[in-house]
Amino acid sequence: RAYNFNAGPAALPLEVLERAQKQFVEFENSGMSLMEMSHRGAVYEKVHFEAVALLRELMGIPHNYKVLFIQGGASTQFAMVPMNLIKSGKAPAYIATGSWATKAIQEAKMFGDITIAASTEADQYRRVPAINELQYSEDTSYLHLTSNETIEGTQWREYPDTGSVPLIGDLSSDILCRPIDVSQFAVIYAGAQKNLGPSGVTIVIIREDLIGQPDLPVPTMLRYSTHAKADSLYNTPPTFAVYMMNETLKWLKEQGGAAAMEQRNREKARLLYEVIDGSSGFYRGFAEPGSRSIMNVTFRLGSEELDKKFVKESEAEGFVGLKGHRSVGGMRASIYNAVPVESVRALVNFMKDFQSRNG
Ligand code: PLP
Numbered sequence: 001r002a003y004n005f006n007a008g009p010a011a012l013p014l015e016v017l018e019r020a021q022k023q024f025v026e027f028e029n030s031g032m033s034l035m036e037m038s039h040r041g042a043v044y045e046k047v048h049f050e051a052v053a054l055l056r057e058l059m060g061i062p063h064n065y066k067v068l069f070i071q072g073g074a075s076t077q078f079a080m081v082p083m084n085l086i087k088s089g090k091a092p093a094y095i096a097t098g099s100w101a102t103k104a105i106q107e108a109k110m111f112g113d114i115t116i117a118a119s120t121e122a123d124q125y126r127r128v129p130a131i132n133e134l135q136y137s138e139d140t141s142y143l144h145l146t147s148n149e150t151i152e153g154t155q156w157r158e159y160p161d162t163g164s165v166p167l168i169g170d171l172s173s174d175i176l177c178r179p180i181d182v183s184q185f186a187v188i189y190a191g192a193q194k195n196l197g198p199s200g201v202t203i204v205i206i207r208e209d210l211i212g213q214p215d216l217p218v219p220t221m222l223r224y225s226t227h228a229k230a231d232s233l234y235n236t237p238p239t240f241a242v243y244m245m246n247e248t249l250k251w252l253k254e255q256g257g258a259a260a261m262e263q264r265n266r267e268k269a270r271l272l273y274e275v276i277d278g279s280s281g282f283y284r285g286f287a288e289p290g291s292r293s294i295m296n297v298t299f300r301l302g303s304e305e306l307d308k309k310f311v312k313e314s315e316a317e318g319f320v321g322l323k324g325h326r327s328v329g330g331m332r333a334s335i336y337n338a339v340p341v342e343s344v345r346a347l348v349n350f351m352k353d354f355q356s357r358n359g
Contacts, residue, residue, distance in 0.1 A: 200241030300330030
């Protein structure tokens with residue numbers, strides 16, 4: 001298998017793919033594939049509710065939260081959050097930390113005024129703000145943050161305690177990479193395609209008191225209440241994506257859950273940042289050390305020419321997905337839960353070797 005460092009869709013555990021392959025044509029002696037079954041039947045429902053229960057267990061989701069499976073990606077949540085949660089006359093507050101936060105902000109502006117609680121744009125989004133930099137009114141509809149900026153490679157270490165202000169988190173690129181206290185958030189959303197499975201399903205974890213009648217007019221499919229009332233079975237869910245997520249969650253549990261993932265992810269990140277920091281400037285980390293992500297490691301070489309050479313030679317050696325996003329340039333190694341430590345060790349060796357040949 002390739003050394004897969006793709007940013008998303010991202011590597012899946014080999015065990016999950018093999019299990020799915022075995023069940024692909026015929027699911028549990030049913031005479032058909034799971035994809036060919038009614039989503040109202042007992043067989044699919046078991047998979048669906050098992051995935052909800054596993055996510056609850058692995059994330060320690062309190063009883064007063066609902067877990068929803070929605071389509072449209074995290075990008076649709078950029079609109080659903082403001083549509084459902086803006087209270088008339090109470091501008092929501094956003095934290096501008098990078099490319100994805102900016103997309104969330106642009107979308108929210110379609111529904112009225114917003115405020116910026118903090119922005120690190122002046123630092124080229126190389127860091128997340130300190131908690132004491134945040135400025136927002138107690139009367140805001142909510143405060144939105146992006147837990148991990150996938151493109152810039154920054155990540156919050158700890159989240160702000162917002163008291164009675166609902167905290168909304170986009171955890172698309174770091175959900176279940178470490179244990180978190182879900183009760184700090186009013187809403188967490190995440191596309192599945194990095195840490196939870198293939199693309200096609202988006203997870204929304206929402207505190208029940210926020211699932212009411214929105215102040216704005218909201219189409220049926222874009223209302224949280226529609227999906228909450230129907231246990232995410234209001235319309236046809238992405239059954240295969242939910243099945244794959246369930247298998248990925250089972251794997252995550254077998255591996256030891258969020259705490260074990262954190263240990264592994266920290267080790268993978270440590271290995272890469274160690275090479276960057278020890279390279280005497282040959283490799284330059286993009287994110288400031290205090291804001292470095294344990295999911296997306298961003299770095300550059302001394303020139304665009306060297307960057308290109310690195311990408312080309314790494315591809316020839318079986319490394320996939322290392323070219324950074326065009327807006328940041330350089331390199332990005334995405335080391336989500338399913339990326340084995342062995343892939344990272346191989347990359348570390350390649351980086352050292354490349355430096356010795358080009359340094
Ligand atoms: N938010 C973050 C942090 C992301 O990394 C991404 C995708 O890479 C998105 C949102 C958008 O997700 P989707 O492609 O599921 O709409």
